[in-house]
Amino acid sequence: MSRDRSTTSVAPSSPDTIRDSSPAIHAGPHDSYFSGLQNALSHAGIASPSVVIDRARLRRNAVRLKALIASNAQLRLVEKSLPVPALLDEAMKLTETSALMVFHEPQLRQVAQRFPDSDLLMGKPMPVLAARHFYRHLGNTSFDPARQLQWLIDTPARLQEYLELARGLDTKLRVNVEIDVGLHRGGVTDPSALRVMLEQLHGASEHLEFAGLMGYDAHVGKLPGLVQSRETSFGKAVDAYRSFQAVARAEFPELAPTLCWNGAGSPTVALHRHNSPLNDVSAGSALLKPLEFDIDLLAEFEPAVFITTPVLKAQDGTRLPGPAWLSKLLFGGRAQRARSYFIYGGGWPAQPASPVGLLPNKQFGLSFNQSILNGPREHALAVNDTVFFRPYQSEGTLLHYGPVRVIEDGRVVDEWLPFGEI
Ligand SMILES: Cc1ncc(COP(=O)(O)O)c(C=O)c1O
Structure with a gap:
């Protein structure tokens, strides 16, 4: 050598x-x-x-990731896993998407400034004060939150807080509801609880607009096979998603064709290639494949x-x-x-x-x-x-x-x- x-x-x-x-x-x-x-x-x-990125590998991973997205779904890049503006820019071009999932208020403002045409979905529910901070400090940009941003809401109490925020700002907020499809990291746990929140949304339609559901399935494939196989946990997550989806479609039939059904992440994106309830599929880490993503479903990356x-x-x-x-x-x-x-x-x-x-x-x-x-x-x-x-x-690493x-x-x-x- x-x-x-x-x-x-x-x-x-x-x-x-x-x-x-x-x-x-x-x-x-x-x-x-x-x-x-x-x-x-x-x-x-x-x-x-120093952190280095191998650009040729990034490009090949982008081709692989694109190939995993079903033709009726859009890829949403997970910004926190690629928190570098020029990297995001390159990744968005390579994968031909302008949809991003964002997790941090300062980054949300910077993304809105840097990518004014992007379509943003929050990946976690933000304290209402953080949301207010976003509106107060967004600055001059053509990014229009009322059209291009979905806030993630997990409880009726938070929904009420956001309603009051929208009234105070005299604006309309788009709301995506976090659902629990088995990860148990919060979100609405059963379809009847979702119905309650959707009724609340109906009553607040002047200021809040229902935009879709987000059900993250990071638990799929993580359990020892003897406890629960990947097929079983994935099947259960998909069934849970569909039952929430049925309630949402019934409550908002007029919006149903345009709703955002988000879910997945790098570990499960390949499983959603076929027969998935999702039309909006999140992934970020797969593009860089840090160590925790050495899994069979991402073997080619x-x-x-x-x-x-x-x-x-x-x-x-x-x-x-x-x-x-x-x-x-x-x-x-x-x-x-x-x-x-x-x-x-x-x-x-x-x-x-x-x-x-x-x-x-x-x-x-x-x-x-x-x-x-x-x-x-x-x-x-x-x-x-x-x-x-x-x-x-990659999350965290790239920032430090x-x-x-x-x-x-x-x-x-x-x-x-x-x-x-x-
Ligand atoms: C809500 C949500 N969706 C998707 C992802 C997947 O991100 P990645 O593809 O980088 O693993 C995450 C990661 O934490 C998440 O919290």
Whole structure:
């Protein structure tokens, strides 16, 4: 495997060089894919913790995601899983959708500003004060909330609060009702409770407009097969959805053809390809495939997001503070503890992805400043080499490392700033 050693130069006077006594077996820590990413970062002069997106993989994942959406449904991209304006822009173009699901009021305002033609559905019920804050601080934009935004409402009490907000603002709000299809994270739990809320909506039609239902089914496929199979939990979720839908259609027959029947998420989007009650299908994470999305239904998708950081110190063996015999007892002769690395940063919700065989060290402890990793002699890292992590989720990760570095054809071609807390 060829490797650009210029990326791993070590100052000759550094004490770490002296401790790093195994350069001879240092054939190259990464396979050709990660070597390519490492070279791209090095070429761009990036040597601090950073998030990178592989644009070619993102593009291929977009094609795969589009192929999972039934012809009678629209894809709604989950903004919180892709919370970077330029990334969203690219993802919306690639998947040909302007529908987004949003979860955070500051991001809602920024999305409305940046994508004034988008169609937005909230993914969780917002405190009415947050909704009021949105209207007060939206600013100048052609985005028209009365047409382009559905608030998510889970209880009659919240519906009443939103009615009062609409009256106070002298505007009309669109309301989507959260239904519980088995996840038990809130929402209306049975069709008769939905009927009560829909009657409330009938009585408030001057200010509130019923827009549809949202039933998220993240529990499907998560239970051990012995407790409940994926087929059974999916079937139950779909049946529950249909029974809520029947009530909504009966209460609002005139609106029925235009209502938004939202549900799904990356883990279940493939299941909704056929015979689904949904006409509005959410997914976001599948485009980047962080670690938690390594599931059979997304097997074809490729990991496209990594946290990267340089190695600051590379040592033989693993030495805890205190008596040498303790370290020997705990780590001596253990191939996976043969090398120690202190990296720039750490403590992330992520797992090392390259080189293979890296492990955290619980005994040494957690550090957000200089974390320790252990590894075998094979694929040994040197000072200034890059470690690649796969985050468990893209949500959160993309917000915390400054500009997201976009890698294409072996080069960092773009830097995308995530949404801010404004
Ligand atoms: C309501 C709702 N829909 C859909 C999703 C799916 O998002 P993703 O595709 O990024 O997993 C989520 C994720 O938390 C959600 O809360």
